[in-house]
Amino acid sequence: MRKTDLSEATCPVARSLGEVGDWWSLLIVRDALNGVSRFSDFQRSLGCARNILSARLSKLVEAGVLVTEPASDGSLYHQYRLTEKGKALRVALVALRQWGEAYLFDEEEERLQLVDTKDRKAVAPLEMRAHDGRALTVDEVEVQSTSGAA
């Protein structure tokens, strides 16, 4: 698959994705979270080929991340809407965004930021916390199987 250079993108999520993988699907979810619902608008925003976009949208519908519904303007086109499962990817996108902001932007560089709609201030950095609310560093967590094996 053709790779697009996202290393100069204004959106930190896009930049993170350009750095660590091929992520059209998450970019579609990002756009959908921002209110994009129509094929042509996804295409305009993402600038990717119709066939790639079409394949990715179908895959997201199959996965239950997006559903299709009749266009709200009554036209013959359909539009895409995030399911609860799709909306729940917001946290992962916030995490990728904050990583990108921390490591892939110069301090004064213009960027798209995520703000709360009440105060219009940037969302706080996500924090890992234990079951009892203790803040956890990267070195205080570990993977283990639910079956008990490490």
Added chain:
Amino acid sequence: MRKTDLSEATCPVARSLGEVGDWWSLLIVRDALNGVSRFSDFQRSLGCARNILSARLSKLVEAGVLVTEPASDGSLYHQYRLTEKGKALRVALVALRQWGEAYLFDEEEERLQLVDTKDRKAVAPLEMRAHDGRALTVDEVEVQSTSGAA
């Protein structure tokens, strides 16, 4: 690129990635966070072709996510270590993991879980919070440019 079916993986991160994109790089980071440092161990864990793994590792070194260093056992091989930038991806992996846990596993299904090393209990779900600590829902955030434009 060949796609591997990750939809039945035990690790929720892998399952999320299988559902929403092609993610060898983040899987390498996941393994590195779990202590993997040698090429052969990455290969064993990921089961991907040597040339793909080699390309991804080089890209992560170029990106400053990993650095190479002499093997700790004094052998001729080198090993890979996460930088601070690489370790900071932990939060994104936790977010993807938690999404996978919520949407891609049956309740009783065995999985790899992330626990805090002190109490051995699962890490709490990540929460979006405003600058002043208010918990935020998906619908209470919005993207805006730092230049002021929406």
